[in-house]
Amino acid sequence: MSSIRCIPAPSLRVGMYLHKIGGSWLQHPFLRNSFLLTDPEDVRRILESGIDSVWIDESKGDALQDVEAVGESLYPSPSGADVALPDTPQQALPAASRPQRPDASTATPLDLEIERARRICLAGKAQVQAMFSDLRLGKTVDQASVMPLVEEIADSVWRNPAAMISVARLKTHDDYSYLHSVAVSALMLALARQLKLEDRLVRVAGIGGLMHDLGKAFMPLEVLNKPGRLTDEEFAVMKTHPAAGADALREGGCMPEVIDVALHHHERMDGRGYPYGLREDEISLLARMGAVCDVYDAVTSIRPYKRPWDPAMAMREMARWDGHFDTRVFNAFVKSVGIYPLGALVRLASDRLAVVVEPGTDSLLKPKVRAFYSTRSREKILPQVIDLAAPGCRDSIVSPESPEQWGLSNLEALWL
């Protein structure tokens, strides 16, 4: 018999493992779907949100002791996350109160989450590719169809943000457009939580990130896939993708905030962006967030006309772009991704090059790194993992480095 059963929400108790909540993910009182209930406040939030039944997993938490269960007879036993659930009326959501980063005791180990993130990216790429195809065929897209994917991305980010953000960064020229959407969605989710936005807006940010560049589906393929820099005329064509995307999303009945991100993610705080040259307060918070996440993923990805920037180099360079980004949003972004993100190449005080294998938890400046190259002998050395935050560690990061400058490639092998 399945260990998963549907119970009335009032029967929910601390100690039970919440497997799934009914209704739309957009309206849940939590950003996560499945977790062990340890806080009576979480039980209260479920009851107050108007949800009347939930699924619990009795193999992972306390069982329902009496006959209150709605049980398997009413709802066929679900085998996994894609179970069909009854819709329930929802009410306004309380403000978000989740920690900004999973603490070390609850975060999923990085290597495990990297494997999951890879699978989600693969599925995400296929789904975004299908949306591009649908739009090119004159079909519409709707946000409801992307919600399960955004929910998966969000769950991965909550479990261990470094994994999904770093895996989604790795792409080839061919899958850039599709994986870029997945990457921006993950970055938007992490940033939204860093900014302590209310739960609904965190979800909207994730959806906005996934759908922000759909207007590219309407761009001529020879321009979109051009293996070189665009001419002024071609760039003028590309500048129409935000409006084209916004029109398509409007037609598909998407939320105004999601349309707003698509339309304004290329605006700049100094008014030098496009399509409208909006300035500062004229640009919404979600669109400002979209601008930062979009640029970070673009500059750290392989493009036809340039090699990707190293993640730490990207952080340093973007911080110098006066007038482009909202400073508060950018600073929160650095906190959410890390000054030295997973996979970043850094130079150590000990004259070695190293790759970040785990972002710092207490200090963003002290990640765990794998040293593999001597800058004195300019030779590879036996790799050594160093926790720069460990008591007694006397090594430290001197600067971010460009892999290209050192003639290094395939650094992913050092952290994947």
Ligand SMILES: [Fe+2]
């Ligand atoms: Fe764009």
